[in-house]
Amino acid sequence: MALLEIDELTRRFGGIIAVDRVSMRVEAGEVRAVIGPNGAGKSTLFNLITGVVKASDGSVRFDGTMLSGMSPYSICQHGISRTFQITALFPEMTARENARLAAQARHVRRWQPYGGSTVFGDAARRGDAALERLGLTHVAHRPAGLLSHGDQRLLEVAMALAQQPRLLLLDEPTQGLSVEETAQAVDTLATLLADRAMTVLLVEHDMEVVFRLAHMITVLHRGAVIADGEPDAVRADAEVQRAYLGGLA
Amino acid sequence: MNFSRGLAAAACVLALAPAALPPYAMTLLTEALILGLFAMSLDLMVGYTRLLSFGHAAAYGLGAYTCGNLLLHTGMPLLFAVPLAALFSGIVAIGVAWVCTLASGVSFSMLTLAFAQLFYAVAFKWTTVTGASDGLAGIPRSPGPFGIAIFAGKAGFYYLVLACLLGSLLFCRMLVHSPFGEVLRGIRENEAKTLSLGYNTRRYKIAVVAIAFALGGLAGALYAPFAGFANTELLFWLFSGQVLIMVIVGGAGTLVGPIIGAAFFMLVSNLLSSWTDSWALFFGLIFIGFVLFAPQGIWGLLSGTGRAEGRERVRWRFLKSTS
Ligand SMILES: Nc1ncnc2c1ncn2[C@@H]1O[C@H](COP(=O)(O)OP(=O)(O)OP(=O)(O)O)[C@@H](O)[C@H]1O
Ligand SMILES: [Mg+2]
Numbered sequence: 001m002a003l004l005e006i007d008e009l010t011r012r013f014g015g016i017i018a019v020d021r022v023s024m025r026v027e028a029g030e031v032r033a034v035i036g037p038n039g040a041g042k043s044t045l046f047n048l049i050t051g052v053v054k055a056s057d058g059s060v061r062f063d064g065t066m067l068s069g070m071s072p073y074s075i076c077q078h079g080i081s082r083t084f085q086i087t088a089l090f091p092e093m094t095a096r097e098n099a100r101l102a103a104q105a106r107h108v109r110r111w112q113p114y115g116g117s118t119v120f121g122d123a124a125r126r127g128d129a130a131l132e133r134l135g136l137t138h139v140a141h142r143p144a145g146l147l148s149h150g151d152q153r154l155l156e157v158a159m160a161l162a163q164q165p166r167l168l169l170l171d172e173p174t175q176g177l178s179v180e181e182t183a184q185a186v187d188t189l190a191t192l193l194a195d196r197a198m199t200v201l202l203v204e205h206d207m208e209v210v211f212r213l214a215h216m217i218t219v220l221h222r223g224a225v226i227a228d229g230e231p232d233a234v235r236a237d238a239e240v241q242r243a244y245l246g247g248l249a
Numbered sequence: 250m251n252f253s254r255g256l257a258a259a260a261c262v263l264a265l266a267p268a269a270l271p272p273y274a275m276t277l278l279t280e281a282l283i284l285g286l287f288a289m290s291l292d293l294m295v296g297y298t299r300l301l302s303f304g305h306a307a308a309y310g311l312g313a314y315t316c317g318n319l320l321l322h323t324g325m326p327l328l329f330a331v332p333l334a335a336l337f338s339g340i341v342a343i344g345v346a347w348v349c350t351l352a353s354g355v356s357f358s359m360l361t362l363a364f365a366q367l368f369y370a371v372a373f374k375w376t377t378v379t380g381a382s383d384g385l386a387g388i389p390r391s392p393g394p395f396g397i398a399i400f401a402g403k404a405g406f407y408y409l410v411l412a413c414l415l416g417s418l419l420f421c422r423m424l425v426h427s428p429f430g431e432v433l434r435g436i437r438e439n440e441a442k443t444l445s446l447g448y449n450t451r452r453y454k455i456a457v458v459a460i461a462f463a464l465g466g467l468a469g470a471l472y473a474p475f476a477g478f479a480n481t482e483l484l485f486w487l488f489s490g491q492v493l494i495m496v497i498v499g500g501a502g503t504l505v506g507p508i509i510g511a512a513f514f515m516l517v518s519n520l521l522s523s524w525t526d527s528w529a530l531f532f533g534l535i536f537i538g539f540v541l542f543a544p545q546g547i548w549g550l551l552s553g554t555g556r557a558e559g560r561e562r563v564r565w566r567f568l569k570s571t572s
Contacts, residue, residue, distance in 0.1 A: 084445075089442065090434070106447070113430075115427060
C-alpha cells in the first residue's frame with residue numbers, strides 16, 4: 001500500500017476546474033515532483049491534500065486514513081507538514097521562535113496553560129536542530145520578518161522539518177532565490193532527502209532542481225495528470241514536451 | 250526594573266492607599282481597579298490573540314447580574330458569590346465564542362457586538378431576574394463564611410478588589426508566557442499558518458474568550474456589590490467601546506497597560522466632566538491622538554519606548570517582502 005493515495009481528486013472554482021480527477025500513488029521514501037505550467041493546479045492539489053481547500057470530489061488517503069473532510073490541523077497532526085508558495089511565517093517572532101512553535105505542535109502538552117520550560121525546551125531543541133540543518137543558526141535570533149527573502153523561504157522549510165513529518169509538501173521552495181541561494185538550498189535538500197526517511201511532494205519550476213531531487217515526476221496540465229513516471233520517461237514524453245518542457249526551452 | 254519587583258512595589262503602594270486617601274478618593278480608586286481588571290481581561294483577546302471584541306460589556310454585565318442575584322436572593326457570602334459569578338460568565342462565554350469564532354476579522358467583532366446587544370435586550374425584558382430598566386438595587390456585601398465580615402467595609406472591599414486584580418494579573422502573565430500563550434501569539438501573527446502547523450486554532454480562541462469573559466465577569470461581579478446596583482448600562486455597547494479604548498490607550502498586549510489605561514480613563518473623564526458636558530468628545534480626541542501618534546499606548550511609552558515602533562517596522566518590511 002502506498003503512503004499517499006489520491007483518487008479522482010477534483011476541485012472546481014466556479015467554472016474553472018483547478019484540479020481535474022487527479023489520481024496518484026506516492027510510496028514511502030519517495031521524492032515526487034509535481035510540475036506543470038502556471039495555473040496547472042499544483043498549489044490547489046497541495047491545498048486539497050492538507051485540507052486548506054475542500055475537494056469537490058474524490059479522496060485522499062494517507063497511510064490508510066481517509067483525509068477528506070478533515071481540518072488542516074488534524075491532517076498536520078497525522079504527520080503531513082507543508083510550506084506555502086507565498087511565504088507564511090510569524091514575522092514578529094524570531095526565526096528560533098518560529099521553528100520552536102512549529103515543533104511545539106508535535107508535543108503532547110502543546111496547549112499547557114502554565115509553566116512550559118519542559119515543553120519549550122523540547123520544542124526548542126527540535127527547532128534548533130532544524131534551523132541548523134538548513135544553515136539558519138546564524139540568523140536564529142532575528143525576527144523572521146527581517147530575514148532576507150531566501151532565508152525566509154528556508155525558515156519555512158525548517159519549520160516543516162521541525163515537525164518531523166512523514167510526508168513533506170514543498171511548494172516552490174526555491175522561488176525567488178538567487179542562483180547561488182538556489183544551488184545551496186538544493187544541496188541542503190539533497191542531503192536531507194538522501195536517507196529516504198521522509199516522503200516528499202515537491203512543486204518546482206526549475207527543471208534542473210527537479211531532475212536532481214526527484215525519483216518520480218507527475219505532470220499536471222490544466223488540472224489533469226498528463227504524465228506520471230520516472231524522470232527520464234517523463235522527459236521523453238511527447239505530450240509533456242508540448243505542454244510544458246518545450247514551452248520553457 | 251523587572252516585573253516582579255515593580256509589581257511588589259505597586260502592590261505595596263496600593264496596599265497603603267486606604268491609610269492615606271480620603272473616602273471619596275478610595276471609592277474612585279476601587280472603581281479604577283475594577284475597571285482595570287475588566288480592561289486587562291479584554292487585553293487577552295485584543296492584545297494577545299488579535300480578537301477584536303466590540304461586546305466585552307457582555308462579560309461585565311453577566312458577572313454583575315449573576316453576582317447581584319446571588320447576593321440578593323440566595324444569601325450566599327460575598328466571597329463565594331463573586332467567583333461563582335465569574336465562573337458562570339466564563340461558561341456562558343464558551344457558547345458565545347463557539348458562535349463568534351465561526352467568523353473571523355470584522356465579522357467576529359460584529360458577532361461579539363450582536364451578543365452583547367442580545368444580552369442587553371434580554372436584561373431589559375427579563376424583569377424577574379434583571380429588574381428591567383430599574384436594574385437590581387440594594388445588592389448587599391453579605392458576610393461569611395465563618396462570619397468573615399471585613400470585606401463589607403470600604404477598606405476591606407478595596408483589599409478584596411486589589412487581591413482579585415493582582416491575582417488575575419499574575420494568572421494572565423502565567424498564561425501568556427505558557428505554551429498555550431505561545432500558540433495565541435501564533436494566532437495573532439498568522440492564524441492560517443498556526444492552523445496548518447497542527448493547532449486547532451478555533452479551540453484556542455474559544456478558550457481565550459472564555460478566560461477573558463471569566464475575568465471580565467469577575468470585574469463585573471465585584472462591581473455589583475461595590476456599587477450596590479447593577480443596571481443595563483453595564484451591558485451597553487458604549488461600555489464595550491470604552492473598555493476597548495482603555496486597552497488601546499493603555500497599551501494592548503501588555504496586561505499592565507490596560508490597567509493604567511482604565512485608571513487614565515477614569516481620571517480624565519472625571520476631570521473633563523467637571524469642566525464640560527461634552528467630555529466624551531474630548532476623550533475621543535485623546536483616543537485618536539494615541540492611535541495616530543502612540544499606538545503602543547501609555548505603557549509602551551513608559552517602558553522601553555521604541556519596542557512597539559520596532560514591531561511596526563518589522564511588519565511593514567514583511568508585508569513589502571511578501572507582496
Ligand atoms: N481560491 C481560488 N478561487 C478561485 N480560483 C482559484 C483559487 N485557487 C486557485 N484558483 C484557480 O485554480 C487554477 C489553479 O491554480 P493553482 O494556484 O493551483 O495553480 P499552480 O499550478 O499552483 O500555479 P503556479 O505555478 O502559478 O503556482 C488557476 O486557474 C487559479 O486561478
Ligand atoms: Mg502554485
